[in-house]
Amino acid sequence: MRLLQRHLCTIAMSLVAVCSANAATLVEPTLHIKPAASGAGRVALTLDACDGQTDTRILSALVENKIPATIFVTGIWLKRNAAAVEIMRAHPDLFELENHGGRHIPAVDTPQKIYGIKSAGSPDAVLAEVESGAAALARTGQPAPKWFRGATAEYSPSAIAMIRKLGFKIAGFSINGDGGSLLGAKETARRIAAAKDGDVIISHINQPTHAAGEGVVQGLLALKAKGMTFVRLDDADGTGNHGTTD
Numbered sequence: 001m002r003l004l005q006r007h008l009c010t011i012a013m014s015l016v017a018v019c020s021a022n023a024a025t026l027v028e029p030t031l032h033i034k035p036a037a038s039g040a041g042r043v044a045l046t047l048d049a050c051d052g053q054t055d056t057r058i059l060s061a062l063v064e065n066k067i068p069a070t071i072f073v074t075g076i077w078l079k080r081n082a083a084a085v086e087i088m089r090a091h092p093d094l095f096e097l098e099n100h101g102g103r104h105i106p107a108v109d110t111p112q113k114i115y116g117i118k119s120a121g122s123p124d125a126v127l128a129e130v131e132s133g134a135a136a137l138a139r140t141g142q143p144a145p146k147w148f149r150g151a152t153a154e155y156s157p158s159a160i161a162m163i164r165k166l167g168f169k170i171a172g173f174s175i176n177g178d179g180g181s182l183l184g185a186k187e188t189a190r191r192i193a194a195a196k197d198g199d200v201i202i203s204h205i206n207q208p209t210h211a212a213g214e215g216v217v218q219g220l221l222a223l224k225a226k227g228m229t230f231v232r233l234d235d236a237d238g239t240g241n242h243g244t245t246d
């Protein structure tokens with residue numbers, strides 16, 4: 001009996017070891033663009049449209065001030081925001097639409113939670129998330145996406161390798177502008193206005209009721225006033241770490 005107990009205990013302990021070994025160590029890749037050769041510098045503005053609505057404060061400010069941006073859209077958001085998609089399509093000189101996944105599921109191929117969101121959990125589920133995001137964009141008549149950014153912007157290294165094999169570059173960032181749209185307007189504006197030549201800013205365009213959106217607009221206008229220029233990821237030479245762009 002004691003032998004059996006010890007045996008069961010050994011099995012239990014090895015199961016624990018297997019479970020913890022399965023939770024991948026995640027990475028949050030950075031991305032920079034090539035600095036400007038001259039002038040006040042240039043930055044790339046990237047805005048995530050995860051789910052929910054459209055922050056028209058930001059969308060209108062981008063159109064009015066002719067600020068180009070790369071918008072990472074999910075299949076869910078595309079379905080619910082046809083009017084905003086029309087505005088973006090009407091300004092192809094300003095907006096580049098890229099792949100934020102079909103259902104806003106983190107591109108992590110082991111089962112775990114990231115900021116409370118369940119990961120894809122398997123290689124097949126990561127592929128489905130990436131491919132369904134690209135398919136949703138194709139249905140809107142957009143050019144095929146070249147960049148992917150997963151929900152939460154965290155990845156398992158093996159998922160990064162899979163996504164690269166599909167032909168997508170992975171969009172990290174160097175400035176977290178709005179802290180997942182949870183920061184106040186003042187702090188968001190301060191972070192964005194502090195962007196330097198070559199930075200890639202991430203913020204959100206899907207939370208019209210959050211104070212952060214007001215800060216995004218203020219920060220961008222401050223950069224513009226300093227003479228900073230804005231480029232989209234397709235127009236810049238982006239370099240990321242963790243094998244995300246090479």
Ligand SMILES: [Zn+2]
Pocket residue numbers: 048049050100104150151152
């Ligand atoms: Zn997102």
